[in-house]
Amino acid sequence: MTTRLMYIELKSGYSDNGPAWIGLVTFSRTMRTIYFNNKAFGKKRGIGSNFYDIETGNEYWVSGVKKNGEDRHWAGNGKILIDKKVIDDYLKITGDERLDKSKFEITEIKETRDKKDFVEIENQIYE
Template identity: 35%
Template structure:
């Protein structure tokens, strides 16, 4: 499985960009169609506001690479929660290091 540092936001049940969000490690399968995050199995699909759904609960999520300017939330206030095990990699990324697993682009 490929592991990436990602921005993850819960979309189901919240107005645009008002759901809880995290910066954390996401494990993807070989085809990149299935992701594991916080014990959830997420499958890829496409809607205007979500690109993954939880196969157990049908909740929808937005997953993307984190942004150096910390503007991951388009409209919502606040900031994502950074998972403890991702803090070092995220702080290095904010200081111009490449994203882990994407050093070559």
């Protein structure tokens, strides 16, 4: 499975001000499901969101991190939670020497449980 450093923002109920994270995302073989922070997200088409939580249906925006460090939508605000394990990688991408504490809060993102659990959930949805 492929992993990549990504920006993830909850859109349901928040518009552009939802909780946001930067961390490692694991992609399924088909690249249509991603795993992050003990959740599984299915790919969807849309303007305001491009993934949904397969357990709750909540919508999310998921994208690669931006080299200029401006990951949050221009109309949004709030600190981005960044996984402490990826800070060095993020700083290499942005070319910054350190995190801007006014934009980020350091956190520890959970490992995702067994992906087979999510396959069972998805199968129940489509039965």
